[in-house]
Amino acid sequence: MRILLAKDTPALLRKGSTARVAAEVPAKFAPGDRVIVRNFHPHGHTRAPRYIRCKPGIIDRDHGVFAFPDAHAHGKGPCPQHVYSVRFAARDVWGDDASPRDAIYIDLWDDYLDPAG
Amino acid sequence: MNGVHDFGGMDGLGPIDYETNEPVFHAEWERRVFALTLAMGCTGAWNLDMSRHARERTPPAEYLAASYYEIWLSGLERLLDETGLLSRAELDARVAALRAAAD
Amino acid sequence: MGKHRHTEPPSDLVLRVKALESLLVEKGLVESAALDVLIDTYENKVGPRNGAKVVARAWSDDAYKARLLTDAGAAIAELGFTGRQGEDMLVVENTPKVHNLTVCTLCSCYPWPVLGLPPVWYKSAPYRARAVRDPRGVLREFGLELPDDVEIRVWDSTAELRYLVLPERPAGTEGLGEDDLAKLVTRDSMIGVAKASAPGRPEEARP
Numbered sequence: 001m002r003i004l005l006a007k008d009t010p011a012l013l014r015k016g017s018t019a020r021v022a023a024e025v026p027a028k029f030a031p032g033d034r035v036i037v038r039n040f041h042p043h044g045h046t047r048a049p050r051y052i053r054c055k056p057g058i059i060d061r062d063h064g065v066f067a068f069p070d071a072h073a074h075g076k077g078p079c080p081q082h083v084y085s086v087r088f089a090a091r092d093v094w095g096d097d098a099s100p101r102d103a104i105y106i107d108l109w110d111d112y113l114d115p116a117g
Numbered sequence: 118m119n120g121v122h123d124f125g126g127m128d129g130l131g132p133i134d135y136e137t138n139e140p141v142f143h144a145e146w147e148r149r150v151f152a153l154t155l156a157m158g159c160t161g162a163w164n165l166d167m168s169r170h171a172r173e174r175t176p177p178a179e180y181l182a183a184s185y186y187e188i189w190l191s192g193l194e195r196l197l198d199e200t201g202l203l204s205r206a207e208l209d210a211r212v213a214a215l216r217a218a219a220d
Numbered sequence: 221m222g223k224h225r226h227t228e229p230p231s232d233l234v235l236r237v238k239a240l241e242s243l244l245v246e247k248g249l250v251e252s253a254a255l256d257v258l259i260d261t262y263e264n265k266v267g268p269r270n271g272a273k274v275v276a277r278a279w280s281d282d283a284y285k286a287r288l289l290t291d292a293g294a295a296i297a298e299l300g301f302t303g304r305q306g307e308d309m310l311v312v313e314n315t316p317k318v319h320n321l322t323v324c325t326l327c328s329c330y331p332w333p334v335l336g337l338p339p340v341w342y343k344s345a346p347y348r349a350r351a352v353r354d355p356r357g358v359l360r361e362f363g364l365e366l367p368d369d370v371e372i373r374v375w376d377s378t379a380e381l382r383y384l385v386l387p388e389r390p391a392g393t394e395g396l397g398e399d400d401l402a403k404l405v406t407r408d409s410m411i412g413v414a415k416a417s418a419p420g421r422p423e424e425a426r427p
Contacts, residue, residue: 004159006253012159013261016333018307019165019380043118045170047378049325050119051126051352063308063381073166083379085310094126094353102372104352107379124348125325125376133346133361141263141337146237148263151337152255153241160249169327185328185343190237203243211239212232219229 019067021080027110029084033059034116037086037108045073048112052104055093056116057086060105068109081110118170121177147186154193162200171195267336268407270301271384274334275410276401278311279389289313292384296334306333306382312375313386314412319370320385321359321412323351324377331382335407342411352376362413385409387416 004012029035036056037048047069063085067078086108090098124130142148158168172192180188197203230238244250274296278285288295292309296302309331312320324330328343341347350358355372359365366372375383387409393401396419408414 001160001162001249003249003251004156004254005251006257009254009257010261012304013258014303016302016304016307017165020308041119045118045166045173047326049125049376049378050123051325063379066308066380067166069166069169072164073170075167083381085381099356099368099372101368101370102355102374104374104376106376107381109379123326124345126353127345127349130345130349133341133350133358134344135341135362136339139339141267142259143340144234146234148259149237149241149255151262152258153237153244153250155258156250156254157244172327181345185340187233190233190240194240202249203240203247208236208239208243211243212236215235215239219235 021065021067021078023065023080025065025080025082027062027082029059029062029082029110029113029115031059031061035059035084035086035113036116037112038114040112042070044070046070046112048108049106051093052088052106052108055088057088057092057106059084060087061085063107066109068111070109070111083107083109084113086113118173120173121180122173122175150186150190150193154189157193157197162202163196168192168196171199262332262337266303266332268334268405268410269402270299270336271331271334271407271410272402272405273299273398274301274311274384275386275405275416276398278386279393279401280398285386288386296384301333303333305329306331308381309334309384310381311384311386312373314388314415316388317370318373319359319366319412320373320375320383321351321355322375322377322383322385323348325349325352326376326378329377329380329382331384334384335410339407359413362408364414385412387412387414390416390418393419 037052037054039054063083065080066083068081071077071079085105088104090102090104091100093104172188174195175188175191198205245252278288284295288311292311296309314320325348328338330338352374355374377383390404404417404419406414406417409416
């Protein structure tokens, strides 16, 4: 264990600690792909909010490869994979009383997504 | 986890309570909890994902009633106990001792 | 004869935090001086004035703005703002037709190096619940009514990407230098719950 010392703190804070992983991992999806968030309900940690599960979206951007929280939070290592910005139409998430124009963008990992049929 | 922290789309939580020119910290104990959490996070005893999950496991009624740094405190105590660095029993004993000294 | 109290007894919470800190220091797990640096950094040294400088630069310099929208992290680092909870940045631009709003529904993720620590309302249940569900209602609560033909994009910071909204440059600011432009850029406009201030308005003081 490494104790944080005052003299090291400013540099450490300025450097931060990225979750990005320098690993060559193939992406399952590309911008423009239609996807659907999986029907999954882990009892452990996840960063897929309930409101987005099973909803259809479109890959807007591939952010690159990052540690996967669902594994990393449980001592299973970073399990690096692509994270995408996925665009969801407000009406696809909340139904017809939502704005027809608005959208929600959520950052989701490869393992949360299936290709839409 | 399908926990109470997963607020997106939840109803009934009331209006947004905006404080004009709010201070970064509202009390000294908040400063301490903030700093202790970051300092312990830097030890490598756990990672950020573990610390988020520890906060999420704050019992629901407590989570909903708590202020932000109370949730951080809850998460920190949970992690310290689960990693064996500081048991709840030892912390409770020290709290009792401090209370006795203050009375 | 009873004890005389000159001060209120510490609350349970205060006592608990004192107990926790003393134990962690005694066990050699935390260094007290490091705690002070952490607090000082985020209470005094890092805050939304950083992000305001980024925005003002983008408003003043088209080439900088292009870099900011292509590789936000590198462009923000040009101004020296880097670090924890801002390692992987994205800037989303407001236009007359698109308005961006940022939230972390699951906790409180926020771009610390450019905005400092988040305000209580951003971290609290009502905002986290409603920003994704009813962004127009949330903006209305903040006093901002957007026409139906404006698309609202709500960014839920579920991963480690951190979002900064680039608000529209207010009208009537042609010829203002970067320092004066930065004064118009409020924290709220960089989260997306407000527009940047108009020049000459006294409420510029709002962070």
